[in-house]
Structures are given as structure tokens and as C-alpha cells.
Amino acid sequence: MPMKQAPINQETPYLLLDINKLDANIARMKAHLAPLNVTLRPHVKTNKSAQVADRFFNTADRPITVSTLHEADFFAQHGFTDILYGVAIAPNKFEHVRKLISEGIDLKLILDNVQTAQLLLDFSSLHHLPIKVLLEIDSDGHRSGLPPCDAEIEQIVGLLQGSLVTICGVMTHAGNSYNSRSLSEIEQYANQERDAVVSSAEMLRSLGVNVTIVSVGSTPTALFCKDLTGVTEVRAGVFAFFDLVMAGLGVCKPDDIALSVVTMVIGHQKEKGWVIVDAGWMALSRDRGTANQKVDQGYGIVCDINGRPIGDLIVSAANQEHGIISSRSGKHVDGLPVGTQLRILPNHACSTAAQYSGYYLLNLDESADTYWPRINGWQ
Structure with missing residues (x-):
């Protein structure tokens, strides 16, 4: 069956869960533990x-x-x-x-x-x-x-x-x-x-x-x-789910990460080479778990709406509702006009997911569900 796409008309930012990757990650853990x-x-x-x-x-x-x-x-x-x-x-x-x-x-x-x-x-x-x-x-x-x-x-x-x-x-x-x-x-x-x-x-x-x-x-x-x-x-x-911290440890690859935040380009700072999106630290979390690893991924790796990383782009800075996308190499970022939807791979899946009330689903072919709720907090 063809892959279901991210809900293009859903207001951003939102949390996207790839069910195929989720199931593959669970199967990997079970297969490893089975003989033990x-x-x-x-x-x-x-x-x-x-x-x-x-x-x-x-x-x-x-x-x-x-x-x-x-x-x-x-x-x-x-x-x-x-x-x-x-x-x-x-x-x-x-x-x-x-x-x-x-x-x-x-x-x-x-x-x-x-x-x-x-x-x-x-x-x-x-x-x-x-x-x-x-x-x-x-x-x-x-x-x-x-x-x-x-x-x-x-x-x-x-x-x-x-x-x-x-x-x-x-x-x-x-x-x-x-x-x-x-x-x-x-x-x-x-x-x-x-x-x-x-x-x-x-x-x-x-x-x-x-x-x-x-x-x-x-x-x-x-x-x-x-x-x-x-x-x-x-x-x-x-x-x-996996995340960039796990990828930085070599435990998984970025392509194994089942969770991403969908965001939209809302503006540019052309003289600085920045792209501004509507996912700040309230959407991505403050977690900078990769900062002390070999590769600092900022607040997350930037992907296109299909989940493919775009060059060396990361969310390099974040305010409450604004994310700043820049090139790791310092080059100006071109080709992302206002209205472009992007996906951000998170540093820490637990803390990023905690910013949301549920998951929009990708690749859940056997069900009509498009959203799974989650809980947060202590009460």
C-alpha cells in the first residue's frame, strides 16, 4: 500500500509518528533480547x-x-x-x-x-x-x-x-x-x-x-x-522512537528516528542567512542533549516534509515560538520560501513528545486512525 503522507493541512507545529519505524525499532529490541x-x-x-x-x-x-x-x-x-x-x-x-x-x-x-x-x-x-x-x-x-x-x-x-x-x-x-x-x-x-x-x-x-x-x-x-x-x-x-542523542551514541541512525516535529517556514533573515519557522523551544523542548557529543545537532536536524535531511541544516537557536534554521557550515540558506513545511528530528524524544497532547500518524495503513492521544504531567 502507498505510504500515507503527513497531514498537510494540519496547523503547525505538530508531532508526527512514523508507525513503520516505530514497529521496526520495537522488533529490533525484541530480536536482540530474545536469545538472552x-x-x-x-x-x-x-x-x-x-x-x-x-x-x-x-x-x-x-x-x-x-x-x-x-x-x-x-x-x-x-x-x-x-x-x-x-x-x-x-x-x-x-x-x-x-x-x-x-x-x-x-x-x-x-x-x-x-x-x-x-x-x-x-x-x-x-x-x-x-x-x-x-x-x-x-x-x-x-x-x-x-x-x-x-x-x-x-x-x-x-x-x-x-x-x-x-x-x-x-x-x-x-x-x-x-x-x-x-x-x-x-x-x-x-x-x-x-x-x-x-x-x-x-x-x-x-x-x-x-x-x-x-x-x-x-x-x-x-x-x-x-x-x-x-x-x-x-x-x-x-x-x-529513538532520537538524535541515541544516533550520536551510534545506537541508531537518524533514519531510524520515528518521531519528528512538523513546522512551517514563516520568514527569513536574509542578511544572516536564517530561515524562521514556527517551532521554537515550546515545540522542540530545551533539551540540548547532543551539545556534548561529537556532533552538536542544535535543537534538531532539519528535514523536508518526507523526512529527508536537507543538507547540513539544523535548528541552531530557538525562542519560545520561533525556531532559527541555519547551515552548520555558515552558508546562507536558500530555497525554503514562506509556507514550506519541514520536519525536525528531536534531540530527546521524551522531552519533545512531552510538549504535545498526541501524535499524528504516518504509515498506519491498517487503520483509519490519524491521531493517537497521550498524557502529560503528574496529576
Whole structure:
């Protein structure tokens, strides 16, 4: 069937999702993980869309990871019941957790300190509420989590043993993989995150904990890991869309990026060689994730309406509603008259998608749908 085109008459800027590329990216991740004997628990914080999340699964089991309890509510309403909330739980969210569990959601929470463990234990005891938790392990000094096999792990186990708060296992996120300078370095981070959680899981077992979940995850390490012995599941999210940060790491090619922002030329600064479009940082986000990579892509690569990059053009600067297109080489930009529609490939798919309430669709031949809604925010 012929490729469906971007909706030419839709007001710009808008978010365009290429379904063929989305499906190919998902298939690539599944094919890589299949021989490693692990479950894929995709992180839906990137897409925040029930229709996108559905495309990860062709079985009744549909485990997902969320970054907000608002996401947990939304996906629970769309039939996703096996949910890992992948951010350390805050006490002011305990009541929300109780609501989800009471609705039959198999919700797993994250702990990384004794103080929160005690508060969660008190809440669980007060409400006679069974709660499942994973201990977060810091595998690379990137962010939060307990050091592998840290003494505080034993303290948390001792505190929670025999209570309604059940430790199910461990999880980690190799965030430093996003700073890798080569694919071999990504593979090293993959080994490092595996070793961190597997050793910590063994520590838990030695303390009498029934470990059922050993969870790792980042898009770079998920796609370039080779040995996941001892790991039960992999979490990753941006791989479904990809973006310029992932392309800069060598994890994908720009042509694999399923997400783009459609914009229109609204003017020129001829003496500066600029083209002005109606997609500023409110449309593209402020994310400059490629700035520290080998190639700085500004606020995004400029493509024609069919998704083909135009020379060396990038969005080099952005105000709230204005984007400035210029040539990386400094040459004047010609041949883009007012009214020309363009597509911008994003630096960071998560933050760009968060600027919109949904996706206009490209190449969804089997359906009459032209738009998939998404959610945003925390409430």
C-alpha cells in the first residue's frame, strides 16, 4: 500500500509518528533480547500513549515501567496491570499507591534508603496493605540508588522482614551509558549494570529474601548487552522512537528516528542567512542533549516534509515560538520560501513528545486512525 503522507493541512507545529519505524525499532529490541532469556518491561514514559504501548506486546502479559503515578493510573485504565513505578517512592504518594493496589494493580515500588522503608512500613501496617518493592542499586554513580551489596541493604531487609512490605528484588539504570564514547563502552556499562544487580540479588538471597525480579535497563545497554545471566527483565523506553542523542551514541541512525516535529517556514533573515519557522523551544523542548557529543545537532536536524535531511541544516537557536534554521557550515540558506513545511528530528524524544497532547500518524495503513492521544504531567 502507498505510504500515507503527513497531514498537510494540519496547523503547525505538530508531532508526527512514523508507525513503520516505530514497529521496526520495537522488533529490533525484541530480536536482540530474545536469545538472552529476559522479559522486556518497556518504559512508557517516552510515549505515554496506550496505542503506542499496545504495539510492544502480542501476548496477554504486558509488564510496563512508568515514571509517574499519573501514568500508572492511565495505563491501568487501559488494561496494563503489571506496573513498575521506576522512581523512588515519596511519602506523599502513599495514598495514591494504596488506591492503585486496591484496584487490583500489581504495582511494584522502588526503595533506596532506610528512612523511606520505615515510612512505607508504617503506612502498610496502618492500612494492612501488602506492598511490593524493589531495591534500587546504583550501578554507575549516575543518580540515585544504593551501592551494590551495601550494608544499608541488610538494614532494609531486617526492617521489612515478616511485614506486609515484600522485597521482590533489585533494579538499576545505567544512566552513564548516555555519556559513552563508543559501542564497546556501552557494552562495558551493560556488564557493569548486570554485575551490580546480580551481586546485590545474591546478597538478598543470602539474607533470606525470595528474589524474583532482577531488573536492568537503558536503551543503549539494552541493545548492546551480550550476557544477561542472572537478570530477569530489561527496561528501556526511548528505543521505540529513538532520537538524535541515541544516533550520536551510534545506537541508531537518524533514519531510524520515528518521531519528528512538523513546522512551517514563516520568514527569513536574509542578511544572516536564517530561515524562521514556527517551532521554537515550546515545540522542540530545551533539551540540548547532543551539545556534548561529537556532533552538536542544535535543537534538531532539519528535514523536508518526507523526512529527508536537507543538507547540513539544523535548528541552531530557538525562542519560545520561533525556531532559527541555519547551515552548520555558515552558508546562507536558500530555497525554503514562506509556507514550506519541514520536519525536525528531536534531540530527546521524551522531552519533545512531552510538549504535545498526541501524535499524528504516518504509515498506519491498517487503520483509519490519524491521531493517537497521550498524557502529560503528574496529576
